[in-house]
Amino acid sequence: MDERGHSYASAGVDIDAAQRSLRNVTDAVKATYNARTLGGIGGFGAMFSGEFPELTKPVLVSSIDGVGTKTKVAQMAGDYSNLGRDIVNHCVNDILCQGAKPLFFLDYFGCSHLDSEAFESVVIGAAEACAAVDCVLIGGETAEMPGVYTDGEIDIVGTIVGVVDAEQKLPRGIQKPGDRIIGLASNGLHTNGYSLARKVLFDHAGLSVRDPLPGTEDLTIADALLAPHTCYFNAVYPLIQQFPGISAVAHITGGGLTDNLPRVLQYEVQAKIIKRSWTPLPIFEAIQTLGKVDDADMYRTFNMGIGMVIVVDADEAGSVLNALSESGVYAAEIGKLSTGSRDVQIV
Amino acid sequence: MDERGHSYASAGVDIDAAQRSLRNVTDAVKATYNARTLGGIGGFGAMFSGEFPELTKPVLVSSIDGVGTKTKVAQMAGDYSNLGRDIVNHCVNDILCQGAKPLFFLDYFGCSHLDSEAFESVVIGAAEACAAVDCVLIGGETAEMPGVYTDGEIDIVGTIVGVVDAEQKLPRGIQKPGDRIIGLASNGLHTNGYSLARKVLFDHAGLSVRDPLPGTEDLTIADALLAPHTCYFNAVYPLIQQFPGISAVAHITGGGLTDNLPRVLQYEVQAKIIKRSWTPLPIFEAIQTLGKVDDADMYRTFNMGIGMVIVVDADEAGSVLNALSESGVYAAEIGKLSTGSRDVQIV
Numbered sequence: 001m002d003e004r005g006h007s008y009a010s011a012g013v014d015i016d017a018a019q020r021s022l023r024n025v026t027d028a029v030k031a032t033y034n035a036r037t038l039g040g041i042g043g044f045g046a047m048f049s050g051e052f053p054e055l056t057k058p059v060l061v062s063s064i065d066g067v068g069t070k071t072k073v074a075q076m077a078g079d080y081s082n083l084g085r086d087i088v089n090h091c092v093n094d095i096l097c098q099g100a101k102p103l104f105f106l107d108y109f110g111c112s113h114l115d116s117e118a119f120e121s122v123v124i125g126a127a128e129a130c131a132a133v134d135c136v137l138i139g140g141e142t143a144e145m146p147g148v149y150t151d152g153e154i155d156i157v158g159t160i161v162g163v164v165d166a167e168q169k170l171p172r173g174i175q176k177p178g179d180r181i182i183g184l185a186s187n188g189l190h191t192n193g194y195s196l197a198r199k200v201l202f203d204h205a206g207l208s209v210r211d212p213l214p215g216t217e218d219l220t221i222a223d224a225l226l227a228p229h230t231c232y233f234n235a236v237y238p239l240i241q242q243f244p245g246i247s248a249v250a251h252i253t254g255g256g257l258t259d260n261l262p263r264v265l266q267y268e269v270q271a272k273i274i275k276r277s278w279t280p281l282p283i284f285e286a287i288q289t290l291g292k293v294d295d296a297d298m299y300r301t302f303n304m305g306i307g308m309v310i311v312v313d314a315d316e317a318g319s320v321l322n323a324l325s326e327s328g329v330y331a332a333e334i335g336k337l338s339t340g341s342r343d344v345q346i347v
Numbered sequence: 348m349d350e351r352g353h354s355y356a357s358a359g360v361d362i363d364a365a366q367r368s369l370r371n372v373t374d375a376v377k378a379t380y381n382a383r384t385l386g387g388i389g390g391f392g393a394m395f396s397g398e399f400p401e402l403t404k405p406v407l408v409s410s411i412d413g414v415g416t417k418t419k420v421a422q423m424a425g426d427y428s429n430l431g432r433d434i435v436n437h438c439v440n441d442i443l444c445q446g447a448k449p450l451f452f453l454d455y456f457g458c459s460h461l462d463s464e465a466f467e468s469v470v471i472g473a474a475e476a477c478a479a480v481d482c483v484l485i486g487g488e489t490a491e492m493p494g495v496y497t498d499g500e501i502d503i504v505g506t507i508v509g510v511v512d513a514e515q516k517l518p519r520g521i522q523k524p525g526d527r528i529i530g531l532a533s534n535g536l537h538t539n540g541y542s543l544a545r546k547v548l549f550d551h552a553g554l555s556v557r558d559p560l561p562g563t564e565d566l567t568i569a570d571a572l573l574a575p576h577t578c579y580f581n582a583v584y585p586l587i588q589q590f591p592g593i594s595a596v597a598h599i600t601g602g603g604l605t606d607n608l609p610r611v612l613q614y615e616v617q618a619k620i621i622k623r624s625w626t627p628l629p630i631f632e633a634i635q636t637l638g639k640v641d642d643a644d645m646y647r648t649f650n651m652g653i654g655m656v657i658v659v660d661a662d663e664a665g666s667v668l669n670a671l672s673e674s675g676v677y678a679a680e681i682g683k684l685s686t687g688s689r690d691v692q693i694v
Binding site: 038042043044045046047048049050051052055057058059060061062063064065066068069071072094095096097098100103104106107108110138139140141143144145146147148149150153154155157159161162163166169195250251263264 | 385389390391392393394395396397398399402404405406407408409410411412413415416418419441442443444445447450451453454455457485486487488490491492493494495496497500501502504506508509510513516542597598610611
């Protein structure tokens, strides 16, 4: 891994501890390497083959993102094990919206003081999530910034670079009234809406991470809030190759269906989403009820149980739903396109 | 207890303000676009041509980094104008050590609450620094994380992706006793050592950012500490093509000459650095004197006035120095290689 940051002893930072932690994650990181990875850990820049003889016109697709204040919930629960998966899967889903497959990923771990256990847990989780989609965890940086970060807090950022052949890139084709909107189930908030969720659940309702989630039998608030961001790549990428009627894929992140769906719509269509097509997870019902949050704010803040949306020609919608079901992804038709002006109506 | 409903804005996250700020930086960001940039702002992933017909074996070189607690000094001085340049130039210099030229850059701006002026200042600076080296500012992310960041504090992270032809990549060739070590002047701390600098200057010596820098006439502490990270690309990249005797380039970041120079050395050589070859900048003298920091700590924490090092065959050293001088970069021979075991001796 290139350039895990150095700090200096006088800032109260233990360089040796940081280097020990780096050694502890080396095996997991190296397990993500593939034949395209050139050079090892320790260079100023990380190297990856830029040859794509199998593609006609390779396009590099990149995205940078963070996991938001999900880190605060992890800290409250003392469980950082999913944050690495969260950031990798978030980034993988983002570039999947362009039809891209991941090539390599770089992580950033910012903190007030390095908690070795949290750091190692995050990086090992990131490495495992990378390995699951043949993405190389090629670089990273750690920064200890006492005073910038509140004591004990961390921020986690990641950048992904992937590739797609120009003729395969999404969105593509012509969208038209009658095209189906397929929603793929999320398993929770993924990595968006945590500031509002924390405010309602902890500040307003006075719950703790260890309390049971209202409306459930066996789940705690921590279980519900820390479920790892679902990765849709392995289920959706093959469908993009197989079904030319798929015109668009949208990752439902900050801004919810309201703000994310228009990003992949053409100017002359409207996405009409029927809320009763699916049942939002209990965590969303708890937040809405306890916080008296109105529907518009809920659908503009949270994914509401839909982590990814596929827009597909009506003729192929059934086959796409069947294929998703065979991949073990819960999906349903949640709406249709009609004539409009690149807007979303949620009814 | 607040009986009104909660919304994302009342939880400390103002999506509309963020979108307003984004619009204000759009022109500067778009000015970095070139013919390789595909698609505009707003997609889930940013797209860049991955075709390199002019290269035999293209290698993608990437790096992720932050500007550290330089952000705290910027906040004290109310001047964020150089932080965008800092992170871009840091990343550009990093991949230059592999011989790579920049392709595209992604920025991350984390904060407690979005200060529009600071954000816009950082992104516009980043865009200008990108444009100066024909690098596309292709993506970015802003995160408001009240509670994770101390009130008013920010963190700035960037990822760069560049390309080098496999046969041109650094380090290269055989390093041997007698090879010259050329040091390129820095203009200050660049982006490393700020926790120690702040501790010594502000906590220990009781100075403020507006105080004059000891040993200077016209500089304030803020001037000295906020000078933007020097970008060496335009001066050094052509030399790498021109002089095959250049075996290595090292970016002197956290860890100083002590830790960064060995990263580009071969196993059987030692770099012997002669301190009296150059005069450290007044800011380093002030920190060392006021903080009674010993030499070993200074050279392992700060760049000490040398921001980049070139290792070159003795026969070409004079020509490289001349060329640097013509580019307006102050440079000097600061040492030689001798027989050793990939170590650095600073005498």
